[in-house]
Amino acid sequence: MAREGVSGKQLLGYVLAATDTPADGLGERLREQLKASLPDYMVPAHLMVLERMPLTPNGKLDRKALPNPDAEQRLAYVEPRTELEKALAKIWQEVLKIERVGLTDNFFELGGDSILSLQVVARSRALKAQGLSLKLRDLMQKPSIGELVASVQGTAEKASGLLAMNAEVKGVAPLFCLHAGFGTVFDYEPLARRLSGRRQVLAIQSRMLLDPAFNDTSLQEMASEYLAQIRQKQPHGPYHLLGWSLGGTLAMLIAAQLEQAGQQVKFVGLVDSFVPSAAVDAGAVDDWQADLRDFLQVTLPDAAPGLSIDGEETPHNLRALFQRAMSAERGASTYVALGADELAHVFSVARRLKQLSLKLERCAPLAVNPTCWWTLGREAEALELAAQLGQPGMGGEWLDCGHFQIPRDETFLSEAEEMLGQIVESVVMS
CATH class of the missing domain: 1.10.150 (DNA polymerase; domain 1)
Known part of the structure; x- marks a missing residue:
């Protein structure tokens, strides 16, 4: 069925599971099968598994009674009011190719990514006369039109370093992803798309990137600050962390601090992680x-x-x-x-x-056994990291791709999606 959603018309599907078919995850499994044989526009945005189809008194399908997965979002729609809000909403609609954008809609939850973010920044230059001078870091800090306009008018609250890269999944612990060496988090977009509807991805950006006046002093202090942001959002474990490149190192530092505080760390994903080593880095040249x-x-x-x-x-x-x-x-x-x-x-x-x-000598031992993905040629560093973490049998998956390609590698994405889709626990969020 085609129904009006917060982002325009959506194709919705409704499914009854066969008696011998597990209903858990059936919708997503069917969507993946449909993607293999149908064009994208024919694949339902949502496939809802029902216990029974709603029927009219004479036994026919009651289409009006079919549940709408977008109902809560539709009720939350806030219409742009001022000329600046409307102009910015029009830019988002054109860039995202959707029919409607509300004041509180999250750019990244609507399908925004790094390339589309840059397009929004470029097109928004036309709004300087209305008082909006948009930078990429503004969109990363304030991913809704309401927040962006409030920042221009001086009424915005202090922005969080946490960026929601997909929608919240109630009752499921989020995956916290740590920024890599550029300070940005857009490399986690493909994984966030895969986990959409199953687990929220919350990415932690570099504070130095968001605040030009700020200067970090050590990775350990960064880990402590990021941990405070994580626990403000999720006060208690189990926690799920993942990091690519330098983000892997930060994920390990945060996991160690959580374990020292008596909190359970359920999952640590290391994606071609940076490996600190005083011996290796002694000859590094700062050029x-x-x-x-x-x-x-x-x-x-x-x-x-x-x-x-x-x-x-x-x-x-x-x-x-x-x-x-x-x-x-x-x-x-x-x-x-x-x-x-x-x-x-x-x-x-x-x-x-x-x-x-280059100042970090080593990572602290961990009780949790990290899940690792490595690019070829880093075998010695993988052994070094296993020794630092006290996990001699840590191992990992070896992928034939480059360091900058691994966050989008199909093998990594499929394995991470399967692991994080299976690990489900109820948690209390802030």
């Missing part, structure tokens, strides 16, 4: 120019090869370098939408996080 070339290769790849990098690592020089790089970017990279100032800020955050990571 900002090499780091900048690596950063440009990811953000402005056309400009990276021919760009002359000279001078000192100062904010003024970095802005000038990024201005030149943006002018040379022939491939129209979506990162151009950020502008030179914000690109320079993201790079500075990445530099600071790298410096802090």
